Amino acid sequence: MSTPPHALIAGGGIGGLAASLCLARAGWRVTLLERRRLTEDIGAGLQISPNASAILRELGVLPRLSASALAPKAIHVRRGRDGVTLAQLPIEHAERRWGAPYLLAHRGDLHRALIEAVAGEPAIKIHAECALVGFTADDNGVTAAVAHGAERVSYGADCLIGADGVRSFVRERLAEMQGRAADLPDRARHVAWRALVKSNKVALELRQPESTIWLGPGAHLVHYPLRGGRLTNVVALIDDPVRIDWTADIWAQSGDPHAIAARFAGWDQRIRGLIGAAEDWRLWPLVERDVAWGSGRVALIGDAAHPILPFLGQGAAQAIEDAAMLAKELKACAEIAPALVSFAAARAPRVARVQRESQEQARIYHASGAFAALRDLAILTLGRRIIARYDWLYDLSAAPA
C-alpha cells in the first residue's frame, strides 16, 4: 500500500482547519501548525452564509455548532438617521432557497467546532504554539522550519498550504524567494469597530433574531444576537483612512468609546444607546491586498491569499470554499504543482467577484446625499426581491464547480 501524500498547513484559523478536514477526507495526511494556543476564545461574531454552511455540513461540523449558532429570521435594513425600515429580507428559508442554513456564530464557537472535528481525524496532527518560521520548496517537496518556544523543529511534506491569515508569513517568504518586495499595505481605507454587548443591556427592539444593518453616510452598523441571544454582536464599519500597525496584534487593538460615540452622534437614538452600552471596543483596520495563490508546491488560501472587505460577510466563507476546492483539485490530479495551478484557476473568478461586489456594497451602504436617497428608494421599491441579489453567492450549486 502506498503512503498517503502529506500536506503541511501553516495556520489553524478557520481556513487552515477546514483545509485539514477536507484534505484528510480526500485521503491526505496533514500536519497543521498554529502559533497560538488552540483554546483561545478570540474574535466576535461571524456570519456563516449558506455557501459555507453547505461545506461545513459535508464535513460534519454543522451539528457541533447547532447548540451555539443562531439561524436569523431576516436581514433588516434600516436608515441610520431615523431607524426607518427600508427592507426586511427573509432568510429563515435559506435551506430551501440556497440548500443550506444561514447562521450567526461567535468565531470562537466555529473554531472550536472545527477543532473537535479535526480531533476525530487520525490523519491530522495539530501542533499548537508552533510557528512556521522558514521553508524551502522544490520539485520534490517542501521543508519547513518551525519554532516551538526556543525549540526549532524541521518538517518535510509534499506541499505547504499557507492559511496563516492576512499577515501571511508564507506569502511574504514566497515573495522574497521570487525576488519581489512583500506587498503589505501600510494603510487601510476602512476601519471596523467591534464589540460584544450583554443583551440584557440592549433595548428589546434591537434584540430580535435578525441581522440588522443601519445605513448612513460614510458608515454602517450591523448588530445581531450571538450565543443563544445572551450577547449582541455590534460592528460599525467606517470610512476612515488609517495607518496599519503590523507590529500590533491586529485583532486586539482597543478603541476609545468616546470616539465611536462621537462618530455616530447624528444617528438614531437607538443606535446611540447600543453604542453607549458597549464597554470594550476593538478596532480592526480592513486590509486590502492583491490576490496571490502561491506557486509550485506552495499554495495560499483564505485571508493569506485574498483578504476580503467584510461588507458581504465573506472572509471566513471564502476561506472555507478555498479549502474544499483545494482538496478537490489535489484529489483529482496526481501531480501536486499542476493541481495547485488548477485550484487557483478554479477559485480566481469567484474570489475576484466577491472582492468586487464587497467593494461595491461599501459604496452603496456608505452613500450620502442624493445617491443615498436613490438607494433608499430602490431598496423600498424592490423590498424582499433584493434577496435574489445573493443567489449567485449563497447557492453553491450555482457557483462554478
Ligand SMILES: Cc1cc2nc3c(=O)[nH]c(=O)nc-3n(C[C@H](O)[C@H](O)[C@H](O)COP(=O)(O)OP(=O)(O)OC[C@H]3O[C@@H](n4cnc5c(N)ncnc54)[C@H](O)[C@@H]3O)c2cc1C
Ligand atoms: C484572532 C482572530 C480573530 C478574528 N475575529 C473575527 C471576528 O470576530 N469576526 C470576523 O468576521 N472575522 C474574524 N477573524 C477573521 C476571520 O476569521 C478570517 O477573515 C477568516 O476566517 C479567514 O480565515 P483564515 O483562516 O484565512 O485566517 P485567520 O482566521 O486569520 O487564521 C490565520 C491563523 O494563522 C495563524 N498563524 C499566523 N501566522 C502563523 C505562522 N507563522 N505559523 C503558524 N500559524 C500562524 C494565526 O494565529 C491564525 O490562527 C478573526 C481572525 C483572527 C486570527
